Amino acid sequence: MTSLPVSAAADAPGDILSSARRLLSVYEKAGYARTHPGILQPAEPFLDLSGEDIRARIFLTAGRSGEELCLRPDFTIPVSRDYLASPAAGAPQGYCYLGPVFRDRGALPGEFLQAGIESFGRADKAAADAETLALGLAATAHFGHHTPEIRIGDVGLFTALVAALDLAPAWKRRLVKDFNRKASLAQDLERLTLSSGNGKADYQGVLAALAGSDPKAAHALVTDLLSIAGISAVGGRSVGEIADRFLEQATLGASATLPRETRALVERFLSINGNPVDAAAAMRTLAKEGKLALDAALDLFESRNAQMKTGGIDLSRVAFSCAFGRGMDYYTGFVFELTDGKANEPLVAGGRYDDLLTRLGSPMPIPAIGFSVWIERLSDLDTGGAA
Incomplete structure (x- = not known):
């Protein structure tokens, strides 16, 4: 071509x-x-x-x-x-x-x-x-x-919330990854809350055998098994990605359940919305009551509010939601959409992606x-x- x-x-x-x-x-x-x-x-x-x-x-x-x-x-x-x-x-x-x-x-x-x-x-x-x-x-x-409608969110706030929770690292990665997929996030919270042992997969024996093994050796074994089976790619994912996902399931399957009060805390966080000033106050209250270390993320959020106001943006016109994401895996912080208030499709949309360049090879x-x-x-x- x-x-x-x-x-x-x-x-x-x-x-x-x-x-x-x-x-x-x-x-x-x-x-x-x-x-x-x-x-x-x-x-x-x-x-x-x-x-x-x-x-x-x-x-x-x-x-x-x-x-x-x-x-x-x-x-x-x-x-x-x-x-x-x-x-x-x-x-x-x-x-x-x-x-x-x-x-x-x-x-x-x-x-x-x-x-x-x-x-x-x-x-x-x-x-x-x-x-x-x-x-x-x-x-x-x-x-x-x-006068477009202005919708904003902050993936970094949810990441900070998850980091403050007592969860296995694999579950933390999963929740952050699924933040932009609301159905997936709801399923994650439900699965975490259920007692372990429910809905075990047909390959639970293989997962149990791999759980706790050396990560590199386990990855090599699963990759070899997939290659022997003639699997090269599924749904755009490489054999290596499929192996990573399989091993992640092994870790998730062995993880402890999520206390219902912790799930309620996450859902309370996700329900916070309104103008950015009122939302910041609500998140400060939640962090204090839940004893969550969110100060750095909230400081950045409030500093952004001040910068927007200084730049002439009327914060009363800005609709913030803790649950708002944009469906791109690479977003790490501030996200926004501008719409006409009638159609669901954005006119302008974007956000912060601080990890992307490292993943593209930046040292x-x-x-x-x-x-x-x-x-x-x-x-x-x-x-x-x-x-």
């Missing part, structure tokens, strides 16, 4: 494309350099890191040497990879972009335009979060929608945050069409 048509941009009406390009100039003036990541990308990072929602909708292909490739389903991972390969890697740097992305959306076109920004290396996380939200609001205002942690703009959705609002 030598080239691919950029038809989403080419087929877009001239006024829509011109307006999108003017939005990019706004971001360039704010200090975000224009970048043009390739349309054809290695599939592995998206399959490993994006989450089930994106994984199920990727358009996959293969290179001449058999390598698995895909049409980029979003810009975050491609821009992150290009940043890590650049001389700027590790230093503060912001990028903006405009172009087509590709996802299987059923009856809707699988190719559509997105714009957005990605910001790397800023240590002032609260200020970077507030600036990112302000630039997201600039996108809706650019298309004539000045050191690099703070990162960004968002995507759905150009057609905003253009439909601008022209009076359906969102």
Whole structure:
């Protein structure tokens, strides 16, 4: 495969494309350099890191040497990879972009335009979060929608809550991973609360034999067994990933149950919502009553509130929920969506992903945050069409 048509941009009406390009100039003036990541990308990072929602909708292909490739389903991972390969890697740097992305959306076109920004290396996380939200609001205002509904959450708060609980490490990882999948999280809490021994799998004997063994040896054994059985990949997961999941089940199966009062504490946390100021007070009360070490996460949350207020964002318009997530496995902190209040689909959405660049190969942690703009959705609002 030598080239691919950029038809989403080419087929877009001239006024829509011109307006999108003017939005990019706004971001360039704010200090975000224009970048043009390739349309054809290695599939592995998206399959490993994006989450089930994106994984199920990727358009996959293969290179001449058999390598698995895909049409980029979003810009975050491609821009992150290009940043890590650049001389700027590790230093503060912001990028903006405009172009087509590709996802299987059923009856809707699988190719559509997105714009957005990605910001790397800023240590002032609260200020970077507030600036990112302000630039997201600039996108809706650019298309004539000045009062979108603002929904925010914070994956870091839930991670801090789980870290403070008396749970096996495997269960902590599982709860954080399933945070963006509400049905999965509810199932996890139910399973933890039930007495051990219920619903044992048919392969419980194998899990019991592996439990407590050397992790590397157990992983090698399971990988060998899968290979002997002729299993190479299932649902986009490699043999290694399947082995990891299998061994995780062994640990979870041997873990203690979750006291009902602890489950009630988690569910009380997840029920907190409202404007960010009132929510912060409610979380402080919960942390004090539950004797939970949430001070650092709450300090960052309140500092972000102050930065948003200083930046001119009316916090009374902001709807915060402790249970709000965005379905991407790589989010680690602040997340947000801007909507028109009618459709469920976001107009602008993004969040903080501080662990992603390490998982992409960075030798050191690099703070990162960004968002995507759905150009057609905003253009439909601008022209009076359906969102």
